[in-house]
Each structure stands twice: as C-alpha cells, then as structure tokens.
Amino acid sequence: MKQKSVDLSLFKANGFDKGASAIKRILWYYTNAFFVKPSWNVFMGFKLSLYRLFGAKIGGGMVIKNNVNVKSPWNLVAGNNVWLGEKSWIDNLDKVILGNNVCISQGALLLTGNHDYTKPDFPYLNNQIVIEDGAWIGAKAIVCAGVVVHTHAVLCAGSVATKDLDAFCIYQGNPAIKIRERVIESKTSK
Amino acid sequence: MKQKSVDLSLFKANGFDKGASAIKRILWYYTNAFFVKPSWNVFMGFKLSLYRLFGAKIGGGMVIKNNVNVKSPWNLVAGNNVWLGEKSWIDNLDKVILGNNVCISQGALLLTGNHDYTKPDFPYLNNQIVIEDGAWIGAKAIVCAGVVVHTHAVLCAGSVATKDLDAFCIYQGNPAIKIRERVIESKTSK
Amino acid sequence: MKQKSVDLSLFKANGFDKGASAIKRILWYYTNAFFVKPSWNVFMGFKLSLYRLFGAKIGGGMVIKNNVNVKSPWNLVAGNNVWLGEKSWIDNLDKVILGNNVCISQGALLLTGNHDYTKPDFPYLNNQIVIEDGAWIGAKAIVCAGVVVHTHAVLCAGSVATKDLDAFCIYQGNPAIKIRERVIESKTSK
Numbered sequence: 001m002k003q004k005s006v007d008l009s010l011f012k013a014n015g016f017d018k019g020a021s022a023i024k025r026i027l028w029y030y031t032n033a034f035f036v037k038p039s040w041n042v043f044m045g046f047k048l049s050l051y052r053l054f055g056a057k058i059g060g061g062m063v064i065k066n067n068v069n070v071k072s073p074w075n076l077v078a079g080n081n082v083w084l085g086e087k088s089w090i091d092n093l094d095k096v097i098l099g100n101n102v103c104i105s106q107g108a109l110l111l112t113g114n115h116d117y118t119k120p121d122f123p124y125l126n127n128q129i130v131i132e133d134g135a136w137i138g139a140k141a142i143v144c145a146g147v148v149v150h151t152h153a154v155l156c157a158g159s160v161a162t163k164d165l166d167a168f169c170i171y172q173g174n175p176a177i178k179i180r181e182r183v184i185e186s187k188t189s190k
Numbered sequence: 191m192k193q194k195s196v197d198l199s200l201f202k203a204n205g206f207d208k209g210a211s212a213i214k215r216i217l218w219y220y221t222n223a224f225f226v227k228p229s230w231n232v233f234m235g236f237k238l239s240l241y242r243l244f245g246a247k248i249g250g251g252m253v254i255k256n257n258v259n260v261k262s263p264w265n266l267v268a269g270n271n272v273w274l275g276e277k278s279w280i281d282n283l284d285k286v287i288l289g290n291n292v293c294i295s296q297g298a299l300l301l302t303g304n305h306d307y308t309k310p311d312f313p314y315l316n317n318q319i320v321i322e323d324g325a326w327i328g329a330k331a332i333v334c335a336g337v338v339v340h341t342h343a344v345l346c347a348g349s350v351a352t353k354d355l356d357a358f359c360i361y362q363g364n365p366a367i368k369i370r371e372r373v374i375e376s377k378t379s380k
Numbered sequence: 381m382k383q384k385s386v387d388l389s390l391f392k393a394n395g396f397d398k399g400a401s402a403i404k405r406i407l408w409y410y411t412n413a414f415f416v417k418p419s420w421n422v423f424m425g426f427k428l429s430l431y432r433l434f435g436a437k438i439g440g441g442m443v444i445k446n447n448v449n450v451k452s453p454w455n456l457v458a459g460n461n462v463w464l465g466e467k468s469w470i471d472n473l474d475k476v477i478l479g480n481n482v483c484i485s486q487g488a489l490l491l492t493g494n495h496d497y498t499k500p501d502f503p504y505l506n507n508q509i510v511i512e513d514g515a516w517i518g519a520k521a522i523v524c525a526g527v528v529v530h531t532h533a534v535l536c537a538g539s540v541a542t543k544d545l546d547a548f549c550i551y552q553g554n555p556a557i558k559i560r561e562r563v564i565e566s567k568t569s570k
Contacts, residue, residue, distance in 0.1 A: 003342065003357075003358055003373075003374060004374040004375065004376055005291070005323065005324050005341075005342065005374065006291045006323075006324035006342065006374065007271065007291055008251070008253075008271040008272075008273060008291040008293065009251055009270070009271045009291075010378055014379060029232070030230075032229075033229035033230060034229075034230075037229070089297075091276075091296065091329075109297065109329065109330060111296075111329050111347060113295075113296075113329070115293070115326070116379065117326060117344055117360075117372055117374075118372070118373060118374055118375055119374070119375060119377070119378055119379050120374060120375070120376075120377075120378050121378040121379055122293065122326075123378075123379035142329070142330060142347055142348045144347055158348075160346075160347060160348040160349075162346075162347075173363075174348050174349060174362065174363050174364055175362060175363070
C-alpha cells in the first residue's frame, strides 16, 4: 500500500486564532525586535511595561533578563515573582500560563506550536502550556505544547517535557522522565 | 601505554572545499549578517532572492521565518514548499539537500561539520545532509553530518539524529531512536 | 504532610562573589553587546584583546568564531589553541578553566549557574567548570556547574554533562553516558 504524502502548499492556519489583529501583531513584532529583545535594553521595568501594553497579564516582581523573546504578549499570563532567564523563548502561539515563583532559566523554550503529522496538509496542533507555582524550567530545556508542569516540578537543563510533570518531582532527559522527588526544607539559606 | 594527545595548532582545513571564493564568502557573510538574519527583515521574497543570488538552488513556495541562518547558500539545494523556522540554522560547510515539503522547525540545527577525533590534528570530517520529501525536523532538533532523513520521517523536538532515519517513522531522544510509525491519512483537515 | 513552597522574592545572591565591580560589569556588558557578540566583528585578535582587558587569562592561538558570548571574562582561564565556536556561550558566573587544545563547538553552553531547589529562597548553587587539555564539547552540548571534563574526553552534539567525564572517553545523551573510548592515532591526517 502506497503511503500518502504531505503537501505543505495545502497548509492553512484553519481555525487558528492569533489572538490579536494584524496591526497589533506587526506593531509588537517590531517593538520586540527593536526595543525588547536587543541587548541594550537591560531595563526590566521598561520591558515589563511593553509586555503589559500588548496585553500580557503579569503580577509583581518579574525578573526579565536579556534577550528574552516573547512571541505574543497577549497570550502570556504570569503570577508574582516570575523569572525569565537570558535568551528564554516563550513561543506562545497559544496561551502560556505561569503561576507564582516560576523560574524559566536561560535559553529555555516554551513551545506551544505543533503540527498534526498524520494529515497531508500538516495543520496546526497548537496547545497551551501551564506552569504552576514554584516550578523550575532548566537552562535550554523545552516544554512542549499541551504540557502542564505541576507545582514545584523541576525540568533539568536541556531536557524535553513531552507530558505533564508531577508536582514536587524532578525530571530529566529527552523525553524527560521522573528521576526523584523534590523535598523543600523549612529554612531558607543563611 | 601513554595516550597520544591532540594539538589544535596542527589543524589545517586539508582537502576542504569551501565551495566559494574568499570574496564571495565574505560578501555573503555580511549580506547575511546585515540583510538576512536581522529581525527587521520579514520579507521572505527578498531573503529568498539573496539566497539564490549566492548560489542556492531553491524551488517555489519557500517559507523563511525570522532570524534564519544559512552558512553557505551555494551549498543549499531545496525543493518546493520548504519551510525554514525561526532561528533555524543550516550550518552547511558541506551540502544540505532538502526535498519537497520539508519542514525545518524553529531553532533546529543542520550540522554538516564534524572532526576526526582519532587524529592529533583534529581534521575536518564534514559530510552532507539529505532530508527527503515530507520530512519534519522538530524545534531545536539537531541533524548530524552524513545523515539521510528518509521521506516523511519525523525528528521530535530537541532530538539528535546521528544515523539515517527510516521513511515514515518518528524518532525521539539523543541519540534519536525510532518510537513509532507515521501514518498519513487521505483527508486533509477540515 | 504539606510540602513547603518556594518564594522567589526571598532570593538574595548571598555569598555570591560576582568577581568584578558594578562599573566593570556594566562596562563589560555593553562592550560585549556592542563590540564582541555582534556579527560584524569577525576580528579574533580584537575580541581576544577585549577579553584580556576585562581580566581573562588566555594563552596563544585562540580561535573565536562569531557571536560568542562570554558572561564574565574575569572568570575565564584558557590555555593555548582553544577554539570557541559560533554562538558558543560561556555563562561563567563562576570560574571556567579551559586547558590547552580545547574545542568548544558551535552553540555549546558552559553553565556555571545553578540553584538549590531544596531551599524556599532558591539560593545560588553556582560552581566552576574545568575542561582539561584536548577535550571536545560538541555543538549545542551543555556542561553543567561543577563538572570536570577530564583530558581528551568528548561530549557529543546536543548532550548534557551532569557529572565528571573520564579522560579519553566519549559521552552522549542527556544525561550523558560513556559510550566508548577515544583512541588517538600517532599520525596526523595527510
């Protein structure tokens, strides 16, 4: 039996809601390219204001390191004390919902985009990402579309989360598997 | 028995054909740096023209997202309807040959460079990459030198292909292993 | 028993020595952003001079490809004939000590930063990285904080070193495991 084949010229962004008008998307694209992503801008309050101006719902205490790339601020919800590491990339074609005290380390990718590879026209299969309170996404790790990272889970450096991560557990590898529990002590350091 | 050691000062690019004159390589380097890679350039037709001007053989319908980095256009051959995702990196010291309807997702790396680590002078062991019709290289995945990705194979996000990928199969991990078959339905979506 | 939770607002960089004054750090940040990292600067001698001016101890014969990112030159020690590949990222909050004839390939990350995820205030757990003579860190590989890469070890493309790597051995995967020995022949190529 001959296999069917893919024809990318048939692709249409059917039923995909970009969440903002074309003008808003273009304005954000250039605002991001010239005023948010570039290395000269180390001013976190300024960057935060621009995210909010374009529709992000963000709590207090956000830390925004350099060269952070947020695709669609209108698809970003974040609680208090969220950290976005250097060169972290929130590729939010769909919603990205971050709880309180979430750390996204340097170079990490939140990947809401996906395609249905069983269809000849390779349609979008985008899905949201939820990262709950106290979770840590390690450096250069990837969280895939549709994943829920439950509270205080840890995804180790360079690892790829393809399924939900259990609360208070550490995950490593590609695909990431549970390697141990995370126990948090009562006392702070010092 | 004492082991031999590596001396990188002995390295010479012996027998390595860069595929273009020094002037052409410098011209491309700065054309790419100032007119193709930068975020301001969202004009796919313009980028495509520059790739072709510097020797790329590319069919119709190419989608070139932002911040794509092609090392050597004269070493790039691509069929129809090929997609190059945001920040994808075609590091083609050697030839990269893409079929029709190939999707290279965001942040993926096609890595034609390699070194012979058994030699004291660490010589090049570069090799071409072939990606056949309908294949999909996932976000931040890496295809190593010498690999043939057979038709309609899929390399999952963050995975590393070190050997040839079989047609109509899905691969995941580092090194990537076959996890299932890809069956494509007759009907397009909607 | 209810688990304790993380509160990132409690984070303080307790006992963390940045290794340079605030003025020096700001000066380096912008020097790097405008004169070292950008694609226009292909002048290795110029980049090397700036690394040294800001405190790096580097031997002869260094190769510095484009878009290399060194966080803190005052925390960088390198021997002779060291190669830093395109877009390699030395994120040296703590010391990075490279021997002679070390190759850091394109897109690799030396990650000295870490956090103690067992504490509510998520304190730094930074640690130095040592890479001994003749070792090779592959493209887009990650070396984690505290790791010693012993002489002539190889970390394959996209792999993640979370523990020390034995001398003259090849490691692959995430976490990287030993897959074979590295035997170096007496003769150079040609």
